[in-house]
Amino acid sequence: MDNIVEIVLAEDEPSLGQIIKESLETRNFKVHLAKNGEEAYALYSSISPKLLVLDVMMPKKDGFTLAKEIRLEDDTIPIIFLTAKSQTQDVVEGFTIGGNDYLKKPFSMEELIVRINNLLHRTRTQQNSEALTVGKYTFDFPKQTLTFEDESHQLTHREAHLLFHLIKNKNQVLDRSMILKKLWGDDDFFNGRSMDVFITKLRKKLKQDDAIQIINVRGFGYKLVC
Amino acid sequence: MDNIVEIVLAEDEPSLGQIIKESLETRNFKVHLAKNGEEAYALYSSISPKLLVLDVMMPKKDGFTLAKEIRLEDDTIPIIFLTAKSQTQDVVEGFTIGGNDYLKKPFSMEELIVRINNLLHRTRTQQNSEALTVGKYTFDFPKQTLTFEDESHQLTHREAHLLFHLIKNKNQVLDRSMILKKLWGDDDFFNGRSMDVFITKLRKKLKQDDAIQIINVRGFGYKLVC
DNA sequence: TGAATCGGTTAACACTCGTTAACACTGGTT
DNA sequence: AACCAGTGTTAACGAGTGTTAACCGATTCA
Numbered sequence: 279m280d281n282i283v284e285i286v287l288a289e290d291e292p293s294l295g296q297i298i299k300e301s302l303e304t305r306n307f308k309v310h311l312a313k314n315g316e317e318a319y320a321l322y323s324s325i326s327p328k329l330l331v332l333d334v335m336m337p338k339k340d341g342f343t344l345a346k347e348i349r350l351e352d353d354t355i356p357i358i359f360l361t362a363k364s365q366t367q368d369v370v371e372g373f374t375i376g377g378n379d380y381l382k383k384p385f386s387m388e389e390l391i392v393r394i395n396n397l398l399h400r401t402r403t404q405q406n407s408e409a410l411t412v413g414k415y416t417f418d419f420p421k422q423t424l425t426f427e428d429e430s431h432q433l434t435h436r437e438a439h440l441l442f443h444l445i446k447n448k449n450q451v452l453d454r455s456m457i458l459k460k461l462w463g464d465d466d467f468f469n470g471r472s473m474d475v476f477i478t479k480l481r482k483k484l485k486q487d488d489a490i491q492i493i494n495v496r497g498f499g500y501k502l503v504c
Numbered sequence: 505m506d507n508i509v510e511i512v513l514a515e516d517e518p519s520l521g522q523i524i525k526e527s528l529e530t531r532n533f534k535v536h537l538a539k540n541g542e543e544a545y546a547l548y549s550s551i552s553p554k555l556l557v558l559d560v561m562m563p564k565k566d567g568f569t570l571a572k573e574i575r576l577e578d579d580t581i582p583i584i585f586l587t588a589k590s591q592t593q594d595v596v597e598g599f600t601i602g603g604n605d606y607l608k609k610p611f612s613m614e615e616l617i618v619r620i621n622n623l624l625h626r627t628r629t630q631q632n633s634e635a636l637t638v639g640k641y642t643f644d645f646p647k648q649t650l651t652f653e654d655e656s657h658q659l660t661h662r663e664a665h666l667l668f669h670l671i672k673n674k675n676q677v678l679d680r681s682m683i684l685k686k687l688w689g690d691d692d693f694f695n696g697r698s699m700d701v702f703i704t705k706l707r708k709k710l711k712q713d714d715a716i717q718i719i720n721v722r723g724f725g726y727k728l729v730c
Numbered sequence: 731t732g733a734a735t736c737g738g739t740t741a742a743c744a745c746t747c748g749t750t751a752a753c754a755c756t757g758g759t760t
Numbered sequence: 761a762a763c764c765a766g767t768g769t770t771a772a773c774g775a776g777t778g779t780t781a782a783c784c785g786a787t788t789c790a
């Protein structure tokens with residue numbers, strides 16, 4: 279019932295990052311520290327944390343940009359921005375809709391912890407384990423199982439993630455390079471070919487319901503229709 | 505040693521009461537059915553059951569009132585309330601302190617049985633240890649026992665620690681090298697293989713509930729889902 | 731029409747993990 | 761001391777997973 283809460287913290291200033299991490303860990307949070315936006319995204323994808331704390335100004339990918347990407351996938355996960363004094367108020371406030379909040383630097387650890395607990399309690403009521411459906415299939419993402427009538431198949435991690443995004447964007451074109459960056463971390467030739475292989479695998483596993491198709495849009499990406 | 509557990513069930517809707525009674529009796533509980541609060545109190549007094557299952561809305565005496573009276577005499581006996589949808593969350597939760605729990609109608613028999621077993625097991629081990637639950641299992645970390653229905657198994661030290669962390673991070677990926685450092689002190693090749701062996705052992709011991717799975721995330725770690 | 735490119739598919743490969751069993755170590759018993 | 765049971769580590773093999781390579785058809789555009 280009382281799981282340890284995992285948090286991804288993105289802060290490019292190493293010593294500050296370390297201090298925050300340690301402070302939060304004394305409060306029984308499990309903190310994964312990233313030193314830029316890209317790292318934070320990778321951690322977010324692999325760990326599925328309960329909450330994100332993002333410095334706004336970071337190399338590689340700033341906090342706002344990162345938050346926008348994450349909101350495409352999950353529009354409930356709480357995000358707390360750490361903003362410098364120079365950030366103008368209205369820009370920051372634009373981002374505090376949804377499950378967001380922000381803290382101006384410098385801040386006290388207590389303030390941060392209070393906000394984290396507020397946001398966590400606000401969302402504790404809803405759970406994320408809803409079964410997704412594709413045609414006559416049922417797909418349980420956390421369990422990585424794909425069920426057709428009474429037969430369940432276990433999917434691999436990659437297959438499950440790819441299918442998850444296809445379903446989330448059902449009947450829309452899923453951008454090739456976006457999905458590559460999301461799942462593989464980088465859009466290069468080999469990763470692209472690798473993804474094509476997984477599309478083939480998913481097509482095989484989904485062909486029991488021939489209303490389902492994964493259509494290629496040459497040069498753009500794939501679209502799951504059903 | 506393990507006498508048959510006696511339960512008093514108070515439910516004013518006769519057919520539902522009968523169904524619950526019969527279901528529980530297939531699980532080797534002896535169930536005494538009352539059709540209102542007063543009857544239930546009489547049964548409680550004469551039988552001294554190990555546990556009570558009380559519908560909240562009943563004629564003559566409602567479940568909460570009855571529970572308050574019983575608590576005057578015995579403040580440890582586990583009580584499970586059956587609540588209708590209309591009951592507000594906070595009123596119900598106010599009663600879940602002490603040895604209480606509640607179930608919202610409609611519920612599955614499985615849910616009820618899991619809660620009964622949890623509560624029975626918790627009182628057997630008294631306050632010193634809070635029982636963790638995984639699916640239909642109950643796990644007592646300090647005692648290193650894993651219980652499924654009425655069968656308890658002793659876990660070894662390593663098994664128990666590993667399971668503990670998996671449960672604490674339920675539905676999240678448990679980082680391979682982090683758990684190795686925590687339990688083995690070092691992340692090297694042999695320790696890694698050793699951990700894999702223990703994962704196998706835990707899977708075997710958890711396979712009586714096939715809703716529970718320990719999923720591998722290649723390169724990252726393991727995730728317990730249920 | 732022909733060249734270039736993209737994607738579909740299969741198979742080979744490297745690597746990680748699953749599983750079983752043998753082994754070593756510990757502490758307790760006879 | 762010899763024995764034993766329980767626990768955890770190491771070894772070995774096989775299966776599973778994901779990447780790379782290779783070949784081919786399809787599409788696009790000059």
